Amino acid sequence: MNASPSSALLDVSALLLYRDDEDSILPAVQALHAAFAPAAISLEIIPIDLGSGDNCNALMTLLPPMPATCELRPPVHVAAHSLFAPALQAAHGRVLCVLDTAAAIASQAQLVDAYTRVAARSCDAMRLTANCLMLRRDRNERAMRSLFGVATAIHPRLVLAMKARGRHVAAAL
Numbered sequence: 001m002n003a004s005p006s007s008a009l010l011d012v013s014a015l016l017l018y019r020d021d022e023d024s025i026l027p028a029v030q031a032l033h034a035a036f037a038p039a040a041i042s043l044e045i046i047p048i049d050l051g052s053g054d055n056c057n058a059l060m061t062l063l064p065p066m067p068a069t070c071e072l073r074p075p076v077h078v079a080a081h082s083l084f085a086p087a088l089q090a091a092h093g094r095v096l097c098v099l100d101t102a103a104a105i106a107s108q109a110q111l112v113d114a115y116t117r118v119a120a121r122s123c124d125a126m127r128l129t130a131n132c133l134m135l136r137r138d139r140n141e142r143a144m145r146s147l148f149g150v151a152t153a154i155h156p157r158l159v160l161a162m163k164a165r166g167r168h169v170a171a172a173l
Contacts, residue, residue, distance in 0.1 A: 010042040010071075012115055013093030013137075014104070019050040021101040025059055028104035033070045035111040040069065046087050047075040095119050096135050103132035 014032050018025055029045055036043045047060060057075055066072050076087040088096075095118050099107065107114075107128045114126050114134045125135035 010044050010093045012036060012041060012043045012095050012097055013091035014045045014097045015048050015087055016045055016104060017048045017050055017100045018056055019052050020054045022054040022056055024101040025056045028101035029063060031105045031108040035108045037069060039112045041115060042069050044071040044073055044092060046073045046090055048087050049075045049077045094137055096137055099132040103129050107132045
């Protein structure tokens with residue numbers, strides 16, 4: 001596990017939400033790397049533990065070292081109903097990708113295209129699937145305000161809110 005914090009701004013910070021996803025945590029990490037590596041997009045994966053009671057954390061230590069373009073951070077543990085500001089503070093990416101393990105695997109083919117659109121400023125945020133949101137770091141508060149109606153940090157229940165909203169958040173909020 002690569003855990004040395006980087007002070008340089010990376011292209012993408014993937015906030016990978018999990019709870020008792022023992023069977024899918026490793027494939028999800030590998031899918032994220034496989035999606036961004038061919039396009040030479042620098043990536044950090046920040047696992048967000050929403051109260052996992054299985055072997056997810058232990059399994060992540062078994063991953064082989066990541067290449068230089070991908071950093072796997074130590075898991076951030078959050079209470080079930082708390083904001084996960086520590087994960088946002090730890091993120092070094094220009095674009096944030098918030099997703100769960102199933103979405104990481106299912107959305108692999110769409111991730112680079114969504115990153116390109118968000119990074120090119122054609123939109124502040126883009127929902128790829130019900131459980132996958134890509135948003136610009138510099139417009140985080142605006143995107144969150146448009147999704148939730150209030151200024152807030154990304155909340156663990158983000159996945160539920162994404163299901164109720166549209167696919168795109170316009171750049172001209």
